[in-house]
Amino acid sequence: MRAFVKSRDVHVAVRPPLTPSGHRSIGLKCLANSDERRSGAKHLGPSRCDVDGRGQRWVNTHIRLSKWQVAMACSSTSPKRHGMTRTGAYGDRLRAFLRLEEVPPTLMTRSLRNAEIAVTETRNDNPVPGLSGSFAAEDAYLVSLKLRDYPECEIWEQGRHLTKADVHAGTTYLYDLKADPRYVIDKPFHSLHFYVPRPALDGLADQSGARRIDALDCSPVGHDDAIVRHIGASLREGLRRPDEVNQLFVDHMMLALTAHVAQTYGGFRHKAEASRGALAPWQVARACDKLEADLGGKVPLQAIAAELGLSVSHFSRAFRAATGLPPYRWLLHHRVRTAKRLLSERGPSLSDVAITAGFANQSHFTRVFSAIAGVSPGAWRRDALGKAAYEG
Template structure:
């Protein structure tokens, strides 16, 4: 979706870690979106969890829009899913050079926009949203992975806000990654963006997997290989696609099989391993909490504290004091 305004505050963070980085979408998404916004560029968090397509998300904020129609983006077989983070009334939606609707942006609602139809908007009030970039190739890859027929088109009403609690919930999970990219877990961001794509494909594209035998968990050798790779990358993280490829599986199949075998998603398992390692490090009084965080793959002491408390129920400092007693 493109929006209006000459004085803009476009806030989005770059994440350069494994699957989350700049790449082809810098031109296909960030630069073209920035040009339409008249801000020069709008960097995006990019995931390459799918082998044949990239997906992206960026947070956009404009506090002083001007009452003029936004610029155009080059037509592309892709969609923008906008999740509104702020109320903004009386917005106009345009497609192919004509006004198609007038609507009120309401916080928590979302809307779909087809880049083949030259979407544009006239937004007179301050606004804030997340913009998910979902190319056709990503929808095709998601359908192929689900053993479903490919989607012909998405069903939506131009400019209409939809109270989609799934998109709202998934979007809220990504806000910390946009605000603190150094603390973002690449496996987690892969997982969330894939979930966004699958939800759009099913809810608005009518994707339905073809019946097939129930899938089981990982084979013993796949479990050993997957956990071996994840343990070897506790500090820097690893791309979900790379782990799946080492097991000879697609990303979607691997995620399902991993959860079925180990009872949790790969990113959750990785965090638990980091916390387990931090318990061992905390026994060494010569290491500060910051040292322990660095040794165990956390970005800083506060990142360690949050993960430790969520997993163990107490802070690292309290756990260390208990050991001493």
């Protein structure tokens, strides 16, 4: 197809498709919907059939598009770049999709079949109006938690106008990336997007011996999902302070998000594994050794589970059953225990204690220590050293 865009009046030349008999038909399928009142497209002139210098026949016509359809026409008729298409609706690809100036903050895990599950926070208080970009089609989903109201949000799928509706802060929407979801950007927006690919959903089912889900429910309605809001609020803290977040925390939250989405919107039903209950004492000891050897929390959950020959989901549940805490929380408590031992000595400064105990900085150390111990590190040290002097 050839399109010559001048303002909203568009000259379109279409090479007709082959008919079953092998001849090319003269029928024209416009970029606009057939329902002109809904799409805003108007047919401006008669169609005619031309033959180019190579003997190929083309249908020529003129149509008038809405301003959003002009953007759709330009993106649909632009030449495709050669080479492998990049997939994964997070990070830089979300920047391009939403036409952001900078790459938005992203956290990512590979806890299920090494599939990349990611969360990205996007915000633009003064966007340039226009149609969003387009993702490469892939068997994956985008779970979007809206953090700001977006009145009259106009959604497109597979090149067609789908719906226009008010989007409210706190609601969750699901988008199927096979359907080329796009929307009109004409107001400030702020959202949290979870990228969940098919291999992650399959891996979740395979690990528990359950049946794989067919698809997620991506009907264009907002869901009042308290669990997605809770997970989103927890991960936003990590997105704001990426140096302070440990990988175990990201793994835990993204695993919980994937399981919740699969169950709530895909009909997934968890099937308990044969070995139920808590870990054996030797398994707890080995897992704790792995955690203690990396106070920074960079070792992924999958590596620790593999050490014990368990799936990630089963290890997480069994570790919590044995210790009372999920792995990432156990690590935070162990950091505080390590810090208390160091604070009992007069030598190291608070900043030295923070780094040695696996915290990103002194501010991070103070926040976590105060939340778990109930007092600041400085107050705890004064009390500990005062008791030691009194007892001495």
